[in-house]
Amino acid sequence: MRIGLLDVWTTVNQWIYDLWMSVMQWDWLNDHLRSLLNTLYYTPMGEFLRTSTWAWPVFESLHFMGMSLLAGTIVMFDLRLLGFARAVPVPAMHRLIPFGIFGFLLNMSTGICFICATPDQYLFNAAFRWKVIFITIAGLNVMFFYTRVFRRLESFAAEHHAPPIGARLVGGVSLAAWVGVMSAGRLLTFFRP
Amino acid sequence: MDPFFLWIEGLPLSVWLREATTFWAFPTVLILHTVGLAFLVGANVAIDIRALGGMPGVPLISLRRYYRWMWAGFWVNAFSGVLLLIAYPTKALTNPLFYVKLAFIAVGLVVAQIIRGYLMRGDVGANIAAPPRLRLLAAASLLIWVVSITTGRLLAYTCSRLTVDTTCG
Numbered sequence: 001m002r003i004g005l006l007d008v009w010t011t012v013n014q015w016i017y018d019l020w021m022s023v024m025q026w027d028w029l030n031d032h033l034r035s036l037l038n039t040l041y042y043t044p045m046g047e048f049l050r051t052s053t054w055a056w057p058v059f060e061s062l063h064f065m066g067m068s069l070l071a072g073t074i075v076m077f078d079l080r081l082l083g084f085a086r087a088v089p090v091p092a093m094h095r096l097i098p099f100g101i102f103g104f105l106l107n108m109s110t111g112i113c114f115i116c117a118t119p120d121q122y123l124f125n126a127a128f129r130w131k132v133i134f135i136t137i138a139g140l141n142v143m144f145f146y147t148r149v150f151r152r153l154e155s156f157a158a159e160h161h162a163p164p165i166g167a168r169l170v171g172g173v174s175l176a177a178w179v180g181v182m183s184a185g186r187l188l189t190f191f192r193p
Numbered sequence: 194m195d196p197f198f199l200w201i202e203g204l205p206l207s208v209w210l211r212e213a214t215t216f217w218a219f220p221t222v223l224i225l226h227t228v229g230l231a232f233l234v235g236a237n238v239a240i241d242i243r244a245l246g247g248m249p250g251v252p253l254i255s256l257r258r259y260y261r262w263m264w265a266g267f268w269v270n271a272f273s274g275v276l277l278l279i280a281y282p283t284k285a286l287t288n289p290l291f292y293v294k295l296a297f298i299a300v301g302l303v304v305a306q307i308i309r310g311y312l313m314r315g316d317v318g319a320n321i322a323a324p325p326r327l328r329l330l331a332a333a334s335l336l337i338w339v340v341s342i343t344t345g346r347l348l349a350y351t352c353s354r355l356t357v358d359t360t361c362g
Contacts, residue, residue, distance in 0.1 A: 067230075072234065088258075093251055096242065096247070
């Protein structure tokens with residue numbers, strides 16, 4: 001029997017699902033998470049998003065703007081790390097990152113508001129699990145970048161130099177992780193429990 | 194217009210996009226439309242931030258390369274957008290907001306090309322500070338994409354007819 005890509009996908013997804021469910025059924029975490037979600041559910045923000053007609057669409061639009069900020073800063077920086085647009089000096093382009101952090105914080109806050117409004121829709125959602133995993137990969141990648149690659153940034157800052165393998169790796173992983181975050185985010189509605 | 198909508202909604206591609214339960218139908222088209230948006234607007238955001246003084250060490254002209262990613266994002270979204278339109282023609286074409294969105298995207302692309310003209314000019318490209326008119330264009334560009342995104346997102350909440358025979362919500 002041939003093993004296709006779909007089998008690999010199904011197996012990995014099942015494995016992540018099992019892992020997530022074992023975490024979800026972990027009593028200590030469950031008790032804390034449940035009390036937290038109960039608190040969040042009854043926050044004025046959760047209530048506001050559930051009852052207001054326009055709050056949800058407006059927050060969604062803000063979430064897409066945060067995404068565009070992330071894409072305009074982190075993704076464009078990733079492309080530079082991969083060796084694209086080599087005329088752009090890397091240390092100067094690094095000034096984009098605070099704007100990316102702003103986009104990320106905007107999306108964390110609007111995202112938390114969505115979870116406050118309907119926590120069960122996200123916690124038992126396969127797409128949400130993937131999204132959390134991709135965000136974690138992106139976060140670990142950022143840590144790797146600042147501990148191992150950032151200090152040597154000047155060495156390939158000169159115009160038209162090929163970026164070292166470490167920079168390419170960080171750029172590639174980050175780009176893939178953020179495209180994964182966007183895709184999983186868009187899939188949330190299809191996996192609502 | 195109803196006979197025209199009915200004809201599109203009866204096409205095998207339209208039926209497949211709407212009704213197929215596979216991951217490769219509607220979900221994939223929506224993912225393409227989102228990632229395309231990220232590259233189209235993202236490239237514009239980077240260029241606009243530079244024009245507004247956000248990353249002064251970067252020569253304006255060096256950012257011209259990012260236009261490739263902008264146009265790649267645009268074509269991915271034109272393609273996926275046409276597929277979404279084929280899936281639900283009545284939903285989009287009977288909503289006035291849809292035409293507002295298309296108009297803003299058209300203006301956004303024109304502004305991006307005018308900005309490109311400035312970047313390619315030798316005297317502006319090498320300078321640290323962008324001329325006032327370029328700053329104004331960059332600010333307008335950011336505003337135009339904010340409106341495009343918002344109207345696009347609101348399409349899901351403002352439609353009155355989903356298909357010829359069904360209403361929204």
